[in-house]
Amino acid sequence: MHEGIRVVVLGTGQMGSRIARLVLDKPGLELAGVFARRTTRGGMDVGRAIGLDRDIGTSVRVELRQLLETTRPVVAIQATCSLLADARDEMVTLLQHGVRVVSIAEEMAYPAARSPSAAEEMDQLARDHEVAVVGTGINPGFVLDLLVIVLTGVCTDVQSITAERINDLSPYGPTVLASQGVGLTEQVFRHRVASGQVSGHHGFVQSIQMIAHALGWNIERIEESREPIMSHVRRETPHVTVQPGQTAGCLHCATGYRDGIPAITLRHPQQIHPHLEGVRTCDSIEISGTPDVRLAGSPEIDGGAGTAALAVNMIPRVMDAMPGLYCMADLPVPAALPGKTGDWQRGGRSGV
Amino acid sequence: MHEGIRVVVLGTGQMGSRIARLVLDKPGLELAGVFARRTTRGGMDVGRAIGLDRDIGTSVRVELRQLLETTRPVVAIQATCSLLADARDEMVTLLQHGVRVVSIAEEMAYPAARSPSAAEEMDQLARDHEVAVVGTGINPGFVLDLLVIVLTGVCTDVQSITAERINDLSPYGPTVLASQGVGLTEQVFRHRVASGQVSGHHGFVQSIQMIAHALGWNIERIEESREPIMSHVRRETPHVTVQPGQTAGCLHCATGYRDGIPAITLRHPQQIHPHLEGVRTCDSIEISGTPDVRLAGSPEIDGGAGTAALAVNMIPRVMDAMPGLYCMADLPVPAALPGKTGDWQRGGRSGV
Numbered sequence: 001m002h003e004g005i006r007v008v009v010l011g012t013g014q015m016g017s018r019i020a021r022l023v024l025d026k027p028g029l030e031l032a033g034v035f036a037r038r039t040t041r042g043g044m045d046v047g048r049a050i051g052l053d054r055d056i057g058t059s060v061r062v063e064l065r066q067l068l069e070t071t072r073p074v075v076a077i078q079a080t081c082s083l084l085a086d087a088r089d090e091m092v093t094l095l096q097h098g099v100r101v102v103s104i105a106e107e108m109a110y111p112a113a114r115s116p117s118a119a120e121e122m123d124q125l126a127r128d129h130e131v132a133v134v135g136t137g138i139n140p141g142f143v144l145d146l147l148v149i150v151l152t153g154v155c156t157d158v159q160s161i162t163a164e165r166i167n168d169l170s171p172y173g174p175t176v177l178a179s180q181g182v183g184l185t186e187q188v189f190r191h192r193v194a195s196g197q198v199s200g201h202h203g204f205v206q207s208i209q210m211i212a213h214a215l216g217w218n219i220e221r222i223e224e225s226r227e228p229i230m231s232h233v234r235r236e237t238p239h240v241t242v243q244p245g246q247t248a249g250c251l252h253c254a255t256g257y258r259d260g261i262p263a264i265t266l267r268h269p270q271q272i273h274p275h276l277e278g279v280r281t282c283d284s285i286e287i288s289g290t291p292d293v294r295l296a297g298s299p300e301i302d303g304g305a306g307t308a309a310l311a312v313n314m315i316p317r318v319m320d321a322m323p324g325l326y327c328m329a330d331l332p333v334p335a336a337l338p339g340k341t342g343d344w345q346r347g348g349r350s351g352v
Numbered sequence: 353m354h355e356g357i358r359v360v361v362l363g364t365g366q367m368g369s370r371i372a373r374l375v376l377d378k379p380g381l382e383l384a385g386v387f388a389r390r391t392t393r394g395g396m397d398v399g400r401a402i403g404l405d406r407d408i409g410t411s412v413r414v415e416l417r418q419l420l421e422t423t424r425p426v427v428a429i430q431a432t433c434s435l436l437a438d439a440r441d442e443m444v445t446l447l448q449h450g451v452r453v454v455s456i457a458e459e460m461a462y463p464a465a466r467s468p469s470a471a472e473e474m475d476q477l478a479r480d481h482e483v484a485v486v487g488t489g490i491n492p493g494f495v496l497d498l499l500v501i502v503l504t505g506v507c508t509d510v511q512s513i514t515a516e517r518i519n520d521l522s523p524y525g526p527t528v529l530a531s532q533g534v535g536l537t538e539q540v541f542r543h544r545v546a547s548g549q550v551s552g553h554h555g556f557v558q559s560i561q562m563i564a565h566a567l568g569w570n571i572e573r574i575e576e577s578r579e580p581i582m583s584h585v586r587r588e589t590p591h592v593t594v595q596p597g598q599t600a601g602c603l604h605c606a607t608g609y610r611d612g613i614p615a616i617t618l619r620h621p622q623q624i625h626p627h628l629e630g631v632r633t634c635d636s637i638e639i640s641g642t643p644d645v646r647l648a649g650s651p652e653i654d655g656g657a658g659t660a661a662l663a664v665n666m667i668p669r670v671m672d673a674m675p676g677l678y679c680m681a682d683l684p685v686p687a688a689l690p691g692k693t694g695d696w697q698r699g700g701r702s703g704v
Contacts, residue, residue, distance in 0.1 A: 022508055025508075138506060142505070142506060146502070146685070147502065149685060149687045150498070150499065150502055150685045150686075152686075152687050152688035153494070153661070153662055153665050153666075153685055153686030153687055153688065154490060154494060154653050154654075154657070154658035154661050154662055155657075155661050155665075155688040156374055156377075156657060156660065156661040156664070156688070156691070157688065157691045158688045214687035215687055215688055215690065216689070216690050217690070283647070289688065290657060290661075291653060291654035291657045291658065293649065293653055294649045294650070295635070295647055295648065295649035296647065296648065296649065297645065297646045297647035297648065298646070301506050301643060301645055302506075302643035305506070305507075305508060305642060305643045306506035306643065308508065309505070309506050309507050309508040309642075310505055310506055312508070313505050313507075314505075329684065329685065329687065330684050331684055332681065332682050332683055332684055332685075333498070333501060333502045333505055333681065333684075333685055334502075334504075334505030335501050335504050335505055335566035335567055335681065336504040336505065336507040336508070336509065336510045336567055336641065337568070338567065338568050338569070339508070339509045
């Protein structure tokens with residue numbers, strides 16, 4: 001038996017907990033520690049904090065530096081936030097301690113989209129400390145960017161790209177439902193879009209810039225729209241009731257323009273119970289090019305499971321990569337790590 | 353303007369010609385020379401040999417060493433053969449001359465599947481001469497392996513994989529139609545399968561071993577079957593007529609077993625005019641795991657265009673890679689190179 005790779009997980013919310021449980025489950029990995037931003041979690045047993053029904057004998061830590069210095073992890077998975085500005089301080093601390101990082105912060109999927117200088121700072125820090133960093137997740141990080149890029153690999157020419165992800169918000173709690181404007185009048189929905197309370201999806205700008213980066217395209221501007229999805233029927237979850245004439249969710253779209261022409265169009269309608277009005281959840285990609293490529297799947301790939309899997313499955317990729325900041329298009333693709341059986345550790349080349 | 357990357361193309365058949373035309377078309381690439389195995393092609397103008405209606409002022413060469421020594425290419429694309437044994441001598445010559453290689457020989461997609469020692473030899477040669485080598489193509493190399501592997505990236509656990517590619521042989525010539533047993537009685541079809549004249553698809557073993565490599569699985573045996581696709585209607589192409597009761601093509605399947613259980617099942621029915629009996633061409637992947645993943649597209653991705661595109665789109669990947677022999681799962685994914693406009697050259701990292 002080889003020793004497991006020492007992994008720390010930042011975040012004890014729904015995603016952080018799920019990822020930490022997955023790290024515990026993988027034979028090649030060792031959960032070296034868990035960090036929480038919420039100081040009330042400090043000292044709590046990690047097992048309880050991440051939703052196991054048992055203690056595992058180590059405590060949640062709320063001092064990141066101290067955690068890193070005492071546990072000396074090889075890799076960290078960041079699951080504490082969505083925005084780049086919010087991710088930065090933890091990222092700097094991790095890199096300064098020579099820890100490789102996989103982040104599921106949406107804006108870390110392509111940091112230069114939000115701030116070229118922050119991306120440059122992280123890239124430099126990663127190189128100074130000889131570690132690799134990547135942002136991932138189901139979206140951004142996979143369905144509406146990496147998968148699109150892979151499919152352009154069979155094209156001699158690409159004119160335009162359209163991709164869509166239709167999901168179901170029914171399993172989510174009040175915070176997510178509020179951010180998507182579920183259960184409002186059209187007027188209130190539009191007011192909250194204007195004020196930023198209804199934010200829609202985080203990640204379109206990152207996905208569009210990642211695709212453009214891979215294709216060598218210059219995107220001169222990105223237009224976004226957030227429209228209400230009005231319900232004609234009653235829809236209900238444990239957290240919200242939508243009456244006919246109220247909003248079931250938010251249709252968030254983004255278009256990247258190249259030479260004045262819509263080149264990349266991404267759509268992500270998010271609502272509760274779409275099937276009640278005959279809408280099937282799905283992932284769908286259409287590339288107009290030589291040849292045309294169309295690929296779709298229904299239902300959509302499970303977002304929570306997919307993001308947790310990607311975070312863990314990218315660990316071997318940041319282990320093998322040269323130092324620096326990467327996006328998903330710049331590393332070999334993730335593959336499912338075996339569970340309780342098998343040894344997933346492998347060399348970088350296939351020949352030997 | 354940067355100088356184009358100097359590329360030689362090996363092969364002046366349908367695929368080699370298509371790839372050479374594509375190299376001429378890409379602004380970042382320069383067609384440094386074309387090699388043909390058929391000595392009758394020696395001295396023919398490259399333009400005519402690759403199907404342009406004009407001369408381009410250089411001649412097809414039939415001496416590979418001489419071509420390499422006079423043109424000093426950076427990358428070669430091998431489009432001369434299907435089998436590893438048949439690819440080997442050219443590969444050794446290319447590597448000894450320090451030329452990076454993208455091969456579309458089916459068995460080069462995962463050379464160790466056919467011969468671990470040949471794979472090891474190429475890997476060592478590539479490292480000795482500090483160049484990278486990869487095999488690619490639509491299948492093997494993409495639809496039934498790389499795309500499957502990418503999709504497992506969202507899984508925390510994979511039980512089994514099923515993938516299928518249904519295509520239409522109608523555009524193909526007599527050689528391909530004969531290899532798939534089109535237009536025969538069932539008895540003659542089975543006889544030719546037994547004698548090896550009806551070979552079906554080249555690549556299942558490579559695809560299965562590539563998937564297993566990426567997932568860290570041990571495949572203990574692979575079973576293949578080649579069954580006749582009997583036609584109930586008359587089907588006709590310029591090269592063959594199939595009467596009702598004759599074969600329209602070959603249903604070739606392969607299953608890889610893991611711990612005694614079918615773990616990877618690949619199906620590739622190839623026939624002329626499948627639509628005449630209501631069969632839609634498609635690519636389709638199903639992963640049973642956590643979560644389940646299903647993705648499909650119809651029609652299938654065009655094989656000829658896709659393979660040519662992949663060969664050219666992988667050039668930046670073998671340029672950036674460390675020396676050695678790679679399969680598609682071990683390099684960052686290909687993306688469409690821009691055509692006549694744009695500059696596709698890019699750095700390896702996204703941050704800066």
